[in-house]
Amino acid sequence: KAGVTQTPRYLIKTRGQQVTLSCSPISGHRSVSWYQQTPGQGLQFLFEYFSETQRNKGNFPGRFSGRQFSNSRSEMNVSTLELGDSALYLCASSKTDYGYTFGSGTRLTVV
């Protein structure tokens, strides 16, 4: 069965720009979570969506936002990019709290 698909795989943006990342979960999975991974901080939870509603949110500034569509696909947006936003952004889908399937991630570089 198809896994979690994230697009694009790589992205280079300039400081101050905004970016939108996309995630298509496994069919039948209604929960989509987003994580930021950096060498210094590891994986940090951004937010979780379930049935088009944001269920939980991590400790990130309001520049980070997301949404989920009726087909469970999700997008996250980062506005006014900063150099420190350079990271691997991972999306994960799940049916329960007992195991998540991650996508391959989007590598964002801010220059």
Add this chain to the structure above:
Amino acid sequence: TQLLEQSPQFLSIQEGENLTVYCNSSSVFSSLQWYRQEPGEGPVLLVTVVTGGEVKKLKRLTFQFGDARKDSSLHITAAQPGDTGLYLCAGEDGYALNFGKGTSLLVTP
């Protein structure tokens, strides 16, 4: 502050050796999950442990959940080069999946 502390951070061993990775926290989790991540890819779920004291085996990998559901360990027997990767533990607290910073394992032939 990291909710989950993993040790060691780095481990370099020879093929055939045994190793144990530890994951400790002061928080109680409803489940503890272990993932392995390879460079440029997302983490892949290895196992989920739910019950305090639970032990699960996956071929040469043995996972244990502490009695108080705050800590866990991963033991690999007779490590192989294919075991190389970043091992991450993650605790589900009903709000989010909280990750440790990982143990980077290198197994050389």
